[in-house]
Amino acid sequence: MEVQRSSLLNGIRVAAAKPQGSQMGACTIMYQAGSRYEIDDELGATHFIRAASSATCRGYSTYAKTRFVAQQGGAITCTGDRQSIAFTLKCPVTKFPLLKNYLLDTAVRGLFHQWEINDLKRIVKDDLHRIHPEQRVIDLAQRACWGGPLSNSIFCEPDRVSGMLGDSLVSFTSRNFKTDQCTVTSVGIPFEETIKLAEMVEHRRELPPPRCEMCSFPRRGYETYDLGPNTTTWLCVVVPGCGTCDMNCLIKHAIIAEACGAGNTQTGQHSYDRMPLTPLALMAGDDLHTEYKAFNISYQETGVFGIVAKTRACSAWNVAMAASEFLTNVADLDFKQIEIGKRRLQLNLALHQEDCVNICEGLALAAANNAQIDSAKDAMTMVDSTCAADVRTAAACLSRKSCNMAFAVVGDVGIVPHEWELFRS
Known part of the structure; x- marks a missing residue:
């Protein structure tokens, strides 16, 4: 293209x-x-x-x-x-x-x-x-x-x-x-x-005055939204990630998210016709009501990397502790899992290429960050050229950021760990 x-x-x-x-x-x-x-x-x-x-x-x-x-x-x-x-x-x-x-x-x-x-x-x-x-x-x-x-x-x-x-x-x-x-x-x-x-x-040809930018800082917070007792509960644990200004680092974080398992693959028409993606899927065991997935969100200079989980209220405590422990030890991903993550990311990039709106907005975001990625093929080439050892180094960096871990819950907020219990563990 x-x-x-x-x-x-x-x-x-x-x-x-x-x-x-x-x-x-x-x-x-x-x-x-x-x-x-x-x-x-x-x-x-x-x-x-x-x-x-x-x-x-x-x-x-x-x-x-x-x-x-x-x-x-x-x-x-x-x-x-x-x-x-x-x-x-x-x-x-x-x-x-x-x-x-x-x-x-x-x-x-x-x-x-x-x-x-x-x-x-x-x-x-x-x-x-x-x-x-x-x-x-x-x-x-x-x-x-x-x-x-x-x-x-x-x-x-x-x-x-x-x-x-x-x-x-x-x-x-x-x-x-x-x-x-x-x-x-x-x-x-x-x-x-x-x-x-x-x-x-804008018909004027001169540059406007530069905008004043305010800095953000990690605060290791804890946010809740109560849906009532015994309701389905969503939990999310995050650490500071990377920004879109560094495209190589962004690709590494995207690979890590896919290597962890960024959601389930739909194989049929029903909610249970899904193939779980390892290794996060292994944490749910035989519990059909529990799902985990990793995600990466990037802003201009920084971002967040985390794990979101959905479960029943009765298992919310264990799920919250398991998600925080997995994120703390994300550096334990092996080279085989990283290679699988690269293939998953390439597949998602190819699927993204089918929608002209997604391509157009992606092109606008790339232009805003002075990045030249002309097509999904170029992005897949960048993924291929990313060394697995460098990805593991980025994962180790995420693990070290667990001291700035933040937590959010939507659902039965009375059954999940409080911040001091979660962060102490």
């Missing part, structure tokens, strides 16, 4: 990928403006911005955006995390000239009328009720791991929803939606069209 790159004078990075014979294309406008950049009255702003992606902007109303874009076979989505927020248009390649202004309007020209924000508060409250427990426990684990900006949740706190103001969203976007934090990427769209869209994001 051929990728063309460029940078504008105002700092916007541009990349366009040309796949072979694709009828669907995607274009992403991404800002390095995730929830970690929220301050004071802006806490929860990125959650509202994601919800307001279909709201009225300067050029088009909510009705015009939802109706016309859908009629042309397209869709505009907004995704975000602690590091970034991305607006993506997916549509037939031939319809991009008709729809590109709708993407630009959504990403750059938001008005955030207070009456629309008030209407969105009900939707945001519904979002909070619908958060999957696994997603919630991973979000809480990141809050427990970090003090400072990275402790900001990607979700708006329930007690802040009613008081959210449109002016707070305007303040957040005006301070963080800057050209030096912006990347514009496309898949299947001509490079010339992508450049034209990037030039329309």
Whole structure:
């Protein structure tokens, strides 16, 4: 897959990928403006911005955006995390000239009328009720791991929803939606069209003043969310990981997560038709209600590496202790397990290559970190070239970080170990 790159004078990075014979294309406008950049009255702003992606902007109303874009076979989505927020248009390649202004309007020209924000508060409250427990426990684990900006949740706190103001969203976007934090990427769209869209994001050619960055620090915290007694319980234990700024280190951590077992492989249509991935799967034994999986989440300069587990309340204590012990001894992975992890990671990269939206947002993230990974094949080559001994060294580094271990639980919080019991062990 051929990728063309460029940078504008105002700092916007541009990349366009040309796949072979694709009828669907995607274009992403991404800002390095995730929830970690929220301050004071802006806490929860990125959650509202994601919800307001279909709201009225300067050029088009909510009705015009939802109706016309859908009629042309397209869709505009907004995704975000602690590091970034991305607006993506997916549509037939031939319809991009008709729809590109709708993407630009959504990403750059938001008005955030207070009456629309008030209407969105009900939707945001519904979002909070619908958060999957696994997603919630991973979000809480990141809050427990970090003090400072990275402790900001990607979700708006329930007690802040009613008081959210449109002016707070305007303040957040005006301070963080800057050209030096912006990347514009496309898949299947001509490079010339992508450049034209990037030039329309901001007409000024000079770089904006540098943004003030606040540092985060490990805090070895403990977070809970009570679902009541005898409920299914999700547990998550994490240590500080690596950032996207070091691509080689990031690949090593991804290999370690896959070598541990990053989830079960679906082999049928039912929840129990799954093949567990070793070695984490061996910890569950004969308990069909207990699942473990490893994960790695990276921000710009740091990240978290951890294990999330789902189990019944009666076994939550043992599962929590087992997960923390496994993470402490993750350096014990052998070379065979690391090689298996490399193959699993390569398979996931190949599956990722099928979705133009995933490719486009991945390309935007790579461009934001000045990394040149043109395709899944290039990424798989980097995985192959990573030495197993170096991966073991990275795993040993994670084990040494167990002194900064953080813990989160969602479910029956009265049955799990308290922080002093867990950390003492």
